[in-house]
Amino acid sequence: MGWYLYGVTSTAGPSRPPSGLRGIDDADVRFHREGDLVLIVSSMDRTLEDLQGADPGDALAAVRRHDEVLTQLAVAGPVLPVRFGTVLSDRSAADELLADRRGELQSALAAVTGADEWVVQVDAIETADTASDTAEGLPPGHAFFARKRSEARGRADARVRASATADALDQRLRPLARASQPLASREPETVARAAYLVDRDDQDRFLGATSACDGATVTVQGPLPPYRFASGGNA
Amino acid sequence: MSEPVTVPSTRSTSAAARRGDSLADVLERVLDKGIVIAGDIRVDLLDIELLTIRIRLLISSADKAQELGMAWWRDDPFFTGGIAGDGDGQSEGSEVAAGDVLQQLLDGTEQLAQRVARLEEGNGSRTGDAHGPRGADDADETD
Numbered sequence: 377m378g379w380y381l382y383g384v385t386s387t388a389g390p391s392r393p394p395s396g397l398r399g400i401d402d403a404d405v406r407f408h409r410e411g412d413l414v415l416i417v418s419s420m421d422r423t424l425e426d427l428q429g430a431d432p433g434d435a436l437a438a439v440r441r442h443d444e445v446l447t448q449l450a451v452a453g454p455v456l457p458v459r460f461g462t463v464l465s466d467r468s469a470a471d472e473l474l475a476d477r478r479g480e481l482q483s484a485l486a487a488v489t490g491a492d493e494w495v496v497q498v499d500a501i502e503t504a505d506t507a508s509d510t511a512e513g514l515p516p517g518h519a520f521f522a523r524k525r526s527e528a529r530g531r532a533d534a535r536v537r538a539s540a541t542a543d544a545l546d547q548r549l550r551p552l553a554r555a556s557q558p559l560a561s562r563e564p565e566t567v568a569r570a571a572y573l574v575d576r577d578d579q580d581r582f583l584g585a586t587s588a589c590d591g592a593t594v595t596v597q598g599p600l601p602p603y604r605f606a607s608g609g610n611a
Numbered sequence: 612m613s614e615p616v617t618v619p620s621t622r623s624t625s626a627a628a629r630r631g632d633s634l635a636d637v638l639e640r641v642l643d644k645g646i647v648i649a650g651d652i653r654v655d656l657l658d659i660e661l662l663t664i665r666i667r668l669l670i671s672s673a674d675k676a677q678e679l680g681m682a683w684w685r686d687d688p689f690f691t692g693g694i695a696g697d698g699d700g701q702s703e704g705s706e707v708a709a710g711d712v713l714q715q716l717l718d719g720t721e722q723l724a725q726r727v728a729r730l731e732e733g734n735g736s737r738t739g740d741a742h743g744p745r746g747a748d749d750a751d752e753t754d
Contacts (some may be wrong), residue, residue: 378655381648423656428662432669435662443641459645461657471652477648484646495636561634597636603644 379408379464380420382445382457383601384472387412388489389453400438408467410474413481417470420516424463446601449515454489456481457603461489475476484607491554491575492599496586497561498568499593500538502531535567542568545589552582557604567592573605574598634670638663 380400387409397405399418408415427435442460449455464470474481514522545570550556553572561569574582578598586596642663649656 383645399730424657428657432662432665436666436669438638439641439666443637457645459656459659460641461648461659461662462648463655464651465655472653473648482645602642603640606644606646 377424377466378420379415379417379466379470381462381464381470382416382418382442382487383451384410384456384458384608385414385416385449386485386489389414389449389455394448394452397445397448398441400441405445405449408470409497410471411478413474413485415464415470415474416445416455417464419436420463424461427461439486443601450492450599450601453528454485454506456485456488457601457602457606487554487607488573488602488605490577491573491602491605492579492596492601493576493604494596495559496545496549496570496572497541497566497595497597497601498538498589499563499565499595500531500534500567501591501593502534502565537566538567541589541592541594545569545586545594548585549582550600552578552585555605559604571604573602638666638670642666 380403382399382405385407392407393416401403401418401420401422403418405416405418410415422430427438439460446455446457464473492497493610546556549572553574555573557571559569559571561567572582583596586594642659647656648654
């Protein structure tokens with residue numbers, strides 16, 4: 377039976393997981409302590425090949441559970457997320473990992489202790505339709521193209537405005553964050569998306585800085601476990 | 612640290628956009644990020660690339676259908692027994708297994724076929740109706 381590994385925490389956090397915290401396949405989440413480092417694990421009957429070959433819906437449920445376990449534990453203590461799909465073969469493999477990579481895990485954990493990840497996304501606002509004014513009095517065909525041109529201009533203007541807002545916002549947020557990382561946009565109207573590692577002491581100031589933004593829609597997500605700031609030697 | 616929240620700070624994004632994002636967000640961070648512990652024969656790592664592709668295929672089958680407005684069966688009171696899908700029901704939609712979606716589609720198609728049959732019956736008895744079948748329309752063109 378393997379040990380599924382969610383992440384690493386330290387003795388600075390709670391001494392045991394919240395009771396009833398269930399991991400992948402509804403297995404109890406346990407702490408495996410060695411010195412000041414604690415592995416967050418649960419027993420796993422399945423082999424990775426089983427999980428790999430499972431119904432993708434099943435694998436998706438496992439992905440969500442991985443995230444839920446880390447999100448819950450991050451409320452109470454420092455958490456260094458481990459990438460999804462990591463299984464230690466047994467207890468001695470866990471001890472070996474802690475012995476071989478203690479220094480690396482300690483420094484990676486220290487880098488995120490006391491901070492959360494926040495994702496800030498800036499979207500252009502589609503302008504209200506003012507095109508009807510410009511189309512006034514034109515023949516229908518001309519009016520159609522005038523309206524199309526005006527809409528395209530409106531979209532371009534909205535992007536320019538939102539980009540300026542995003543740049544200014546990033547300038548304000550960076551000094552309030554321990555680290556930041558640009559993320560890929562997924563929607564065409566998104567002009568900027570980035571993850572910030574924010575100290576809990578600076579959280580209110582960070583959120584305050586996101587609130588006064590004209591000319592764009594700003595969406596803030598968090599606090600999240602610091603996935604994007606969990607780096608080891610081979611990250 | 613409080614419970615994770617999404618804070619729309621100037622203007623709320625549409626619920627649909629945020630819902631789509633949250634699942635994509637989980638996949639993006641959980642599958643692509645986090646410290647990698649490997650290089651040891653006693654540590655097994657999933658082939659994330661392969662898993663990601665399979666999960667994304669699953670998501671796109673259920674999620675895209677909703678995005679493209681093909682998830683009409685969720686909102687139409689006719690198909691939901693008078694109860695239009697509420698926000699909660701929809702948020703689960705993106706996680707619905709492809710099999711469930713297919714079943715819903717099949718159920719919906721069957722009900723739709725029955726509905727069409729009933730409508731056609733109705734139109735048949737109302738000849739001369741301007742909104743009737745094409746044959747009836749053609750007859751009325753000369754009005």
